[in-house]
Amino acid sequence: MTACQKCPSEAMIHIDYSGTDLCEEHFVQFVEKRARKEIKQQGRSPKGSKLAIAVSGGKDSMSMLSMLHDIFKDNRDVTLTVLSVDEGLVDYREKAIKKVAGFCREKGIEHEILYFKKEFGITMDRVAELGREHRPCTYCGVLRRSLLNRRARELDACKIAFGHNLDDMAQSVLMNVVNGDVQRLVRLGPHVKVQKRLVPRMLPLRTIPESELKLYAELKKIPFLDVHCPNRSRAHRLGFLDMINGLEEQTPGTRHSILSTYDQIIDALRDHYPPANLNDCEKCGEPTMGEVCKACELLGKITDIDGTLQ
Numbered sequence: 001m002t003a004c005q006k007c008p009s010e011a012m013i014h015i016d017y018s019g020t021d022l023c024e025e026h027f028v029q030f031v032e033k034r035a036r037k038e039i040k041q042q043g044r045s046p047k048g049s050k051l052a053i054a055v056s057g058g059k060d061s062m063s064m065l066s067m068l069h070d071i072f073k074d075n076r077d078v079t080l081t082v083l084s085v086d087e088g089l090v091d092y093r094e095k096a097i098k099k100v101a102g103f104c105r106e107k108g109i110e111h112e113i114l115y116f117k118k119e120f121g122i123t124m125d126r127v128a129e130l131g132r133e134h135r136p137c138t139y140c141g142v143l144r145r146s147l148l149n150r151r152a153r154e155l156d157a158c159k160i161a162f163g164h165n166l167d168d169m170a171q172s173v174l175m176n177v178v179n180g181d182v183q184r185l186v187r188l189g190p191h192v193k194v195q196k197r198l199v200p201r202m203l204p205l206r207t208i209p210e211s212e213l214k215l216y217a218e219l220k221k222i223p224f225l226d227v228h229c230p231n232r233s234r235a236h237r238l239g240f241l242d243m244i245n246g247l248e249e250q251t252p253g254t255r256h257s258i259l260s261t262y263d264q265i266i267d268a269l270r271d272h273y274p275p276a277n278l279n280d281c282e283k284c285g286e287p288t289m290g291e292v293c294k295a296c297e298l299l300g301k302i303t304d305i306d307g308t309l310q
């Protein structure tokens with residue numbers, strides 16, 4: 001029997017990148033400690049504020065929701081509002097949102113569902129039917145971020161929390177480096193500067209690997225939908241995920257090194273690439289660096305081929 005490194009109990013998990021063996025209780029603490037540290041480092045929510053939480057129903061966002069609920073349930077100064085986006089992915093998203101709704105009902109947390117069909121006049125199922133050049137995930141990500149920012153701003157939320165894990169962060173850093181997109185690299189978040197009409201992003205899980213979040217959710221019996229979106233195989237990010245997984249297998253700790261490098265250079269990058277002055281989109285009024293925001297630009301492309309949004 002291998003003993004836990006924190007107590008005499010039997011270890012149930014071996015952490016490859018640190019060589020640590022932990023029992024169930026200390027593993028749960030190990031996960032929560034990193035999330036709490038990030039929440040503290042990313043800035044406290046002021047008294048009387050509202051924290052918006054983007055929750056899709058997968059393991060990451062449901063684990064984040066459970067942790068934030070535990071942290072803030074006895075804090076009368078901060079209220080939580082959960083926002084779920086229904087992109088119109090039949091037989092997938094409604095099942096995931098049911099998990100979110102059930103959890104929020106049980107814990108007494110405010111929960112809102114935002115629909116692509118209602119807000120943009122189109123579903124992701126319809127976008128996925130369009131030509132090859134229209135990658136569903138490009139539309140989905142841009143429209144979802146726009147919708148969440150708008151609603152969080154309407155709610156006067158001080159921040160919006162997203163469940164990006166370490167694997168997501170390492171992928172995003174690598175992808176932006178490979179694409180040579182420094183501006184986007186600087187904007188990855190968490191956000192430190194408040195920009196006009198843009199609700200700052202909080203990323204409590206950014207240092208925790210995906211596999212640990214899955215185990216955490218299972219051990220804590222947190223409900224989540226353990227199924228991938230039908231469009232996932234068309235996602236541009238998937239190649240980078242394979243790359244990161246391969247590197248991590250060869251050299252455990254690669255994901256941490258990528259994020260740590262990013263954290264060490266981000267201040268210098270921000271000095272060099274300060275946040276752009278944002279304009280109001282000519283079509284929808286949402287913040288944009290140009291004249292028309294990316295969401296309106298993409299919706300325009302669909303209208304051009306579809307004639308009308310469906």
Ligand code: SF4
Nearest residue numbers: 136137140229231232
């Ligand atoms: Fe949207 Fe792509 Fe994620 Fe599916 S895999 S939910 S289409 S971003």
